[in-house]
Each structure stands twice: as structure tokens, then as C-alpha cells.
Amino acid sequence: GVGGRGVPHSSPPWGGAGRPLGRSAASGGYRRYAWTGADADCRLWFRMQAEARRLDVETDRNGNQWAWLGDPTAGDAVVTGSHLDSVPDGGAFDGPLGVVSAFAALDELRARGASFRRPLAIVNFGDEEGARFGLACVGSRLTSGQLTKEKAYELRDADGITLPQAMEAAGHDPETIGEDRERLDRIGAFVELHVEQGRALDLSGDAVGVASAIWPHGRWRYDFHGEANHAGTTRLVDRRDPMLTYAETVLAARREAELAGAVATFGKISVEPNGVNAIPSLVRGWLDARAADQDALDAVIAGIETAARDKAAAHGVDLAVVRESFTPVVEFRHALRDELVRLLGGKAPVLGTGAGHDAGILSASVPTAMLFVRNPTGVSHSPAEFAAEDDCVAGVLALADVLEGLACH
Template sequence: MTALQYLREIDGIGRDPVRGGHSRHLLDDADRALRDWFTTTAKNLGLDVEQDRNANLWAWWHPADGPVYPAVVTGSHLDSVPGGGALDGPLGVVSALDAVARLKADGHVLERSLAVVVFAEEEGARFGIACLGSRLLTGVTPPETALALTDSAGHRLRDVLAENGVDPAGIGPDQDRLARIGLILELHVEQGRQLAPRDEPIGLATTILAHGRWKLTITGRGDHAGSTELDSRRDPVVAAADTIKAVRRAAVEAPAAAKARATVGRINVTPGGTNAIASRVELWLDARAEKDHDVRDLVAAVTGAAERAATDEGCAVTVHEESFSTRVAFDAALTERLDGVLGGVPRIPTGAGHDAGVLAEFVPSAMLFVRNPEGVSHAPAETASPEDIERGVVALTACLAELA
């Protein structure tokens, strides 16, 4: 089967009838169905499939004489943001499976082992930390931090893992597995619109912006919407509104060289009644910029604005860092080698985090991007043409043939 056929095969899994698009979150029904699909599909290609101690899936193709490490690794993730597009993550997985099938059909003889990986909880949509599977594998996120996580329904990660055959006591850095990885090449749909203006279907990544997530909790006083005079209110929603406007302002006022982006895309209001003044508002800040200190400066500006807004409304605010990823520069020598295979393609930066970016600190890492004509991502309108998807698979196949 081709990558396009694989995408059609899984399209119905995790369809979101409310948001549109797909909602596939770590070890929920949709994610489990996708993991089962991947396992079956990879085994049908003759690959050996295993789940590691951090819930990542690995499908191995070894040379005839047995494993040869360090291996070439490709793949991506299958989970999504709420109401996400069909390609962010799955395109890299299905393209990798298609590439393996083509290499096998062509009689390609491996000199080193090759693995297709599905990383767990890349989007962080369920438990709040993006790239959780790769961060645990490398030790970037301590296991005790991960095990303390809960989802919006109050389910503990510890329990969810145990219920799905992953020993919570075993998660964390996996040096033996990390030593098996010689390099990683992740194919991904382009996020943003840099290839279309160049009339190019394929690009290579250069850098990932520094980025992180922060939870702001604004606490006020719950009360009655009808009987409470305006001058006696301590309304955290008002303070939150001022804070959200300050988020955009902080990004706009940052130095141009910082390429700052700041977003609030999730808000929880307690108790959430139409005729009740809220007692608490939780909002999540996504902040990104060119350098680590640019992100820190951006968050400091937002924190200061939130504190002022809370004080003006008689409220209090706390800020908790949920995750932070430093700026990534992909391996120059590997990228140059891939560019030679591809005959010269655009090299572009990205503002989106990826598992390959997490691994970049530990092993040579590179990324291929497939043109997204409108640039939309993390939304149902995310797309790539069938012709460009095919070009992406051809490019990935050629790169894997060179590397493995």
C-alpha cells in the first residue's frame, strides 16, 4: 500500500464530530486503535515491532545477518491536537512504512538496521508535555515529573500507562535504546508556508525556535452575577482578558530578530456558570522565539502584565512552567548529505517542535518537509497534495537507501 492509501485507511480513526478534524490523544481509544493499526501494518511488512519502556513503538528491519547498530531511524507520531489535521504526525509514519515497502520491493540490502518509530504523546494534548515519549527516552523530562501528570478528566499518567501495559516504574531514560540510534530522519508536513512561494515541494529543516508552555492560574472570588456590584468584584475573567491581550502585545513589541510568537489557546473557567462570577481562571501560554533568552524575556513580559492585571482586579496569579525546549539546530553534516541525495532543496527554519528536535541533542537529526500549500496546521484544513505526498515518499526512500 502507498502512503495515501494508508492515510485513507486510518482517516476514520479519531474523527472529532464537534471540532472537526481528528482528536487522537495518548492511549485513548483512537490512539490505541492507531497503535494497533501500526503494529499490524508493520508486521505485515516483515518488521519486528516492540513497545519500549516509554510507550514509543519501534518497527525494526535488520540486515540478513542480524541487527547492526547504530541504526537509521525514521517515523513521527500518530497523536494529534484536539481537532487536528490528518497529516501532522501520521504523514511521517505512513511515508516511512511506504518507503520501507519500496526498498524491500526493490531488493535493497541493508548495511545497518532501520527502524520506523511512533513516538508517544508528541502533541502533549492529553498530559500537557509535548514530545513526552522522546523526552522520557532521552531523560529531558524526569520520570517523576511525568508520573505526576493528570489529564483534564483527572486520570493520572501513572494509571493510564499501567492500564495499557507500560510499567510506570520503568519509564525514563533508556540509554541502551538511545545507543542503538545512529541518526534520525523525520518527515513532516510543512507547518507554515515557506515552500509554496518558492514553488518547491520538499524542504530540509535548519532550526526549531526555542519554545515552551506555561500555565497561569488567576484566582479571584466567586459570586453572583446579578447581585454583586461592579466595584466590589474580584473577577479573574477580567484579569485573564487583560492578560490575553498582553500576550499578543508582548510578542508584537519583542525585538524583530526574536521572531517572537505567543499564544493562548486554552482557557478553563471555574465554576463556568453563565450567571456566576468565576472564582478561578486557568490559561495556558505557548511562547516561542529565536533564542532561549528571547523566550524567557517574552514570558517575563507576560508574567509582569498578568500580575498587574490581577492586582488591578483584586486577584492573585501564579505562573507554572510546564515545559521548555531550547533552540534546535539540526545536524549540518547530515542535512548536507541529504541535500546531496535530493539534488538541492530549500532549507527552512520552523517554529514547531518535533521529536527529531528532542533527539537532536543526542544523535544526528534531520527533517524533511512536504509542501503545505496554505500553511495551515493543527487544524482540519491542514493539507498537502497527493503529488507532493508522493514526492515526499520518493525523497524519503532515496534518503533511507543512502543512509541504511
């Protein structure tokens, strides 16, 4: 399949054992960024998998791919799938497991002789990770209206290429992007399977679980403006060093997160002029913060910004803070969640997650639910991400059971 070791195979179209799309030989991780060559390869793989199963394939105006069994316009469709893009040097399972498992679950249902009473669709949402343009779940945010065309046009990558420029270069018309209520009205239920990004299932001894909620989370950009100067001739007392303020803010984020039982991470940084022998003029850091509830997250964000401003004032550094994205808490609809548990024999554990997903974005518009597949190490967003083949198969069978219960009975 598209992923790597342990991912159920779905008739790789390029022959032989297949080739991992977008994988870096240097890191062993995947670099599948939106509207790049690797993304195009993944899209071609999706199309060929769908056509091999006699599904009708379409790409919507926001760049999401859909493979349909039955009439797309009939309404009340059951949809499953995930995404194929990755974070920088991501693992093989985050996203692709859900898409590969969707095709494999359809194969299983056909082998069972299932008869569908509702349309079924498999979806590949575009730019879920936000690795290129800095905003997660662009495809589903556009479709649901949570990202406007105007705001989408402002998104730029590290090279200054705008989202519409990238889409156009990849052969997609950016003029058509925006809320797609007609498409959302087709969906009666969306079920996303995903590798667990944590160790809850490993600790409970279960191969598959059902999601209860997604923590509120967001991304904030901190711009620390100081004064560039010579690293060897400028006295410490004469410096306006934004790197020092940034470093103290990173430590403050850790302290605030520990106090609130939350998580806060500065995982990306940009420095100007970025010279070994130069004091920076600008340090730009991106904060990712998540918590179990909104009050805890608010407390963490407020504490980090207060500490940052105090340190900036002490060091003669100017600070600007911009919230680049935010997703409130997602409590998956209990009726659909409970139906998944019932269809899985009433034994699947129900667990929350701090990771964002397209299912969370769509939950405000359509009934959504999630299945998690055990990750024995809990490692994610890393080449070390892993799920055992037996557990991946268990995930496929669980998804097939769910789809059969929702779309066939």
C-alpha cells in the same frame, strides 16, 4: 492509511478504503489522545503494517513502537518515523504523514532492489502532542531522560487520571518508564518527515524542504485567583474578577509577541465555577510561546508576566505562573542536514520552524534531521490541514532517497 485525503496508502489492515482512526464526525478533526481507544487502534495499525512488511515489532518501556529491519542491537541504525497521536480536533497529516511515508519509503526501496548495510527502523513515538497530559513529546522525553519517571508520574489529565494509571489501563507497565540509553545507543541517525506547519515551501514553490532549526518554545500556566460572586448583584467596583485580568493578559501576550517578532498564544482555558451568572473564582490559562532565539523568547515571557502581575494587582487578583515545559533552540547537526540536502540533489530549501517535534527532543542524544512536505495553506492543528497527494508522494520519494543514501550505500 491512518490519515485522510492525500496521505499515501499503506495497505490498510481493515479492508476497503479504510476508516479514519479517532476522527470526530462532528468536527471532522482527529482526537487521538495518548493511552485511549483511538491510540490503541493506531498502535494496532502500526503493528499490522510492520508485520505485513516482515518487520520485527517491539514496544519499548516508554510506550514507543519500533519496527525493525535488521538486527536492532547491531548499532548505527537509521531510524525514521514520527507520531500517530493528535491535538484536539487535529488534522490528518501532523504526525501520521511521517509514519505512513516511512512504510511507503521502505516499499519504494524494496522496489528499487536496495540492499541495506545498516539496520533500519520505523518508529511511532507516543504522546507527542501532549493533548491529554499537557506535556508534549512524552515518549521521546522519557527515552532521552529529559522527563524523569518522578515528573512523569505527576502528570494528570483533565479527569485527574495520572499518566501511570492511563498506561496501566492500556496494558502497559508504568514501572518501567524512564531514560533508555541502551536504545538511543542503537541509533546512528534519525530522520523525521513532517508536513510543514507554515507556508514557506508554498511560497518558494518547493514540494519538500530540509529543516535547519526549531525555535525555542514552552508552555506556561497562569492561575488567576479572584473572588466568586453574583454576576447580577455585585457592583463593578466591588469585584475581584480574574477573567478581566486574564483577558488583559491575552492582549498583552499579543502585543509582546508583535514587538519581538515572536508568537504567543493563550489557547486553553479553565474557569471555576464556570457559571454564566457567576463571577469566576479562578481562571486558569495556558500560554504557548515561541521565538527565533532565546533572548527574544525571554523578553516575550517577561513582558507578558509583568503585564499580568500589574493588571492582577490593579484588580485585586492573585497570580501564580508555572512553567510546565520548555524546549531550548534546536540547531540540527549541520553534517546530517547537509547530507540530506546533497542526497536530494542539492536543491532542497533549508528552513526553520516554530513547531516542536520528537526529532528536536532526540537531537541532544543522537544525530537528527527533518524533511518537510509542502502545506499549501499553512494551516495545521486543524481539520483544514492539507498536503496534496503529489507532494506527499514527493515526500515519500525524498525520504526513500535519504534512507537509501544513509542506510544502503
